[in-house]
Amino acid sequence: MADPIIVQIDDVERPATPEELELIQTVQDFMASQPVIGA
């Protein structure tokens, strides 16, 4: 089982909620879609 995605809200660290996971996935998918510099 994969390690949970940990989010930090100010000083509190905890596993991401399903809603937060959706936002993270959207942002990370966008980042991954960028051409790699120098490749």
Place this chain on the structure above:
Amino acid sequence: MATPPDFVAGQVLTAAQMNKVGLWLIKTQTIGTGVTTTTVTDAFSADYENYRIIVAGGASSANTGNNNMAVTLGATTTGYYQGAVGYTYANVTATVPVNNGAAWLCGGQTTSGLNMILDLFRPFATDETFMSFSYSVMATTGYGITGAGYLNNTTSYTAFTITSLATTTHTGGTVYVYGYRD
């Protein structure tokens, strides 16, 4: 009397002098261990129109992709725009454009450290938010880059989130939020 900022011991500072302090530290946030996102709440308010955010120290769990990290405001994941240009350390042009993207890509992350200088203009106002930034990818194959952009909506924000690249996490480092005196 000494002229600020050359203060002398025991000097009484007047309101007029203190009101000339141009950059005020609003809050600092230490990044935890193995976190994918770091959200700083209550960063923006009516107290300041414009802000400087600095990230320094810490590290990414791995080097991958463009070794950069994302910034989003509130829960918004659309409407981000930026133009950015720089060079790799081998003098090859590097660009990081964002055209109606899910985030700004405005910080650097490697196993050597996290870094970002980000100026945000009017994030709390019900107006578009303008931004300007620079970062360095701290790896011998990395690059340095600077750019500017905006968020195309008129939402008022109080919080922002830093997100690591997929399969990576952040550990350590500090987020500093400053307000520019209006």
